Amino acid sequence: MENSTQIFGIRAVIEAINANKAIDKVFIQKGLKGELSHELESLIRKEGINTSYVPVEKLNRLTKNNHQGVVAQISPIAFYNIEDLVLNVNESGKTPLFLLLDQLSDVRNFGAIIRTAECTGVDGIIIQKSGSAPVNGDTIKTSAGAVFKIPICKVDHIKDAMFYLQASGIKVIAATEKTDNTLYDVSFKEPCAIIMGSEGRGINPSVLKLVDAKAKLPLLGEIESLNVSVACGAFLYEAIRQRM
Structure with missing residues (x-):
């Protein structure tokens, strides 16, 4: 039933x-x-x-x-095929901007990220089949309906998506504190995909080894990290700032 x-x-x-x-x-x-x-x-x-x-x-x-x-x-939405999505974006003539989420599990964070991604013109969000937050009522509500306006792809493993993006000429940039570079030191002007990690663990170490660049947010207070949806917004708007 x-x-x-x-x-x-x-x-x-x-x-x-x-x-x-x-x-x-x-x-x-x-x-x-x-x-x-x-x-x-x-x-x-x-x-x-x-x-x-x-x-x-x-x-x-x-x-x-x-x-x-x-x-x-x-899921209330149909998921896109990553090969078709990348091909369509490349053929559109625009500079691709994708978002990879490495097993982000909180539906409200997921919804907030979808909303920001839609507002910043992200071409597609890529998630892993296992370990990722579902697209449910809370996701839809938090995204303010943006979940219906932006392509979302599911892949067997986030590494599969990275390999395909890199083979398609798209640079993968990790948002991680495990680097000396801030997001202001990295170029987002060329075709790129930003990868965000899960709420507790961050980006999987085996995934982190495969990225093309790493960048972190400067944190000037005593708290050691930002909420992942807030951090994602900062990265996406820096990409937009550089491209404007």
């Missing part, structure tokens, strides 16, 4: 995945057993879909229907 935001029931979720529904996350009851549940879990692993194993009480709060131990959240 399905409504505008959820699918519930093991067989229904399996069929939705096989039909390429844009599923953000699947909640599975802890200890769920049976041939169908094993089939579902194998399919989820194959597709790299976000999964949480939760008590039955959590599922009961998500839906009052007969969920059979499984509830899936559907």
